[in-house]
Amino acid sequence: MTDTSLPHPASVCIVDDDEGVRHSLAALLLANGHRPRTFANGPEFLAQVDLTVPGCVLLDLRMDGMSGLQVFDAMRQRASVLKTVFLSAHGELAAAVTAVKQGAVDWLEKPCNEQTLLAAVSKAISLSQDCAQHERRRHLLRERWSGLSPRQQEVARLLATGISSKETARALALRDPERPIDPRTVDTHRSAIFLKLDIRSSHELGMLVEDLGLSEGVIRTP
Template sequence: MNISEATVFIVDDDSAVRDSLMLMIEQEGIRVETYGNGEDFLSVCQNGIYGCAILDIRMPGMDGMQLQQELNRRNIKLPIVFLTGHGDIPLSVKAVKTGAVDFLTKPVTRENLLSSVKSALLESQRLVTQLENGQDAKSKLADLTEREREVMTLAVAGSPNKEIARRLGISHRTVEIHKSKIMHKTGATNLLDLARIASEGRLLE
């Protein structure tokens, strides 16, 4: 992913802060969207976005921590950098422990801002790739029959064909046929690849 494809979302009720941060980030060729409150940001935010959010800790209405909690509740995996006043540092440390990438103290320097944003975008790349892999794996698993899923679950857990046959009450030959169909449908090249697909597709949960 190219950094020019990313979007940094700035949520702060102070328009001067928003404009200052936007200028510093846009000078790096990164797209920026700004919002004056959490509610407006939530109306556009969705999973699978390549980017990050810079959230002010203290805002009227929904504050930064509440916004983070709501994103988590909606399972929106967007890396967060908190913007905080000096007195909010203990709160910011708590925010990092609940999933934020970093926190910046106002007034923020260009160097610190860009360092945090780039770290958050690297994390976003990882999350987007993970999401795409999961969707791809789920589509591969969707065509499996219930019996094929049972055979696959036992196979990736390390059970040999003889044990799979015994546990499912089918013949050794039938297990081999099912495994052949599973490999074909999923496009797996070997058992390790099959285990990866099962894990990314959440078959093993």
Template sequence: MTCGHCGSANPCTPVIHVVDDDEAMRHSLAFLLKSLGHPVECYPSAEAFLLAQPPTGPGCLVLDMRMPGMSGLDLQNALNRAGSTLGVVFISGHGDIPMVVRAMRQGAVDFLEKPFNDQRLLDLVAEALERAAGACAEAHTARLLSQRQESLTPRERDVMALVVLGKPNKVIAHELDISMKTVEAHRAHVMEKMEAGSVADLTRMLMTLQGKP
């Protein structure tokens, strides 16, 4: 059975990761978050989280903003560079506006100042898990499309680029200096290899590959 989110061979179990240098807070958060029905893993520092190499499937990170050593913001930035799909909810007793703005710009779901309302945190973590599942599915789709695109020959890629611009076969043949029959063959191969049912499908696929909405 494949994962409904990322398409991996086995279903992914969403995991909630708690990173906080306060041991009592970690235990309290773990007890609360387990009520959502997902596994909860706790780490005393950002460095410990990175060393553990947690799974990259859908999940959520409840992250303390200020910690000795690597800060929560630095960890978020490192995960973004690595292409992580984890949803991030920041918590801190010492947040300030510039830090919160930076966290949100880097994709955090929200920021909660300690002490916070338990239900508010649960709601935000549920939202983060939902976002992460969507991001994981999108990343899987992009990987599949990239693999399909890599299977195209250079000439098939040339034809695909002109097809999505809406150019007819006759014009494509003229621009590439090849016969109409060759264009038709390449076009058929492109549609088959990309698993596109129409030019509109092919255009959407190419936009996804180019990172366009």
């Protein structure tokens, strides 16, 4: 039976120490199909929100106690997939621009134009969903990589640079003369690596290794 239910709307967190701002933004977002959650301060938000679930954060730049920038830094340190739109008062342009350079989606000066704010929220949600999908893919690739034997991982790192089986065998022999390997064995490892990682080419292997930060230098042999 086909599931015809609509997907749940993405969560939009409002972090602002002004109760009136929280309520007005929540009403606007709710009226436009979003699922708002309100927080009076940064610590409350960080303690209650799952930062691995995609969504948007409307974050006041200046708050008593933990500032918006400090909350943003804490999110970055925890590898949050939530995307941030800063709300700033007049005169806070420099700090807001700095935040955008560090990865925030946008900044809006209070009071915000409703359509501009809704557009920024939609953009942030879309980027957050893309980020979450990328992280899920990386997690899957890390699991597949962990399924390789240490020797296969060693061979894979070398093959990922685009060198031939013969060059790979030579590089491994230089690295460990006590364990020589011939090109045909490298080819056998290559087949097993491609199967376990569900890839079809050395180019795909290279992108995977780079994406996971597993690249290494290669000893070139004559």
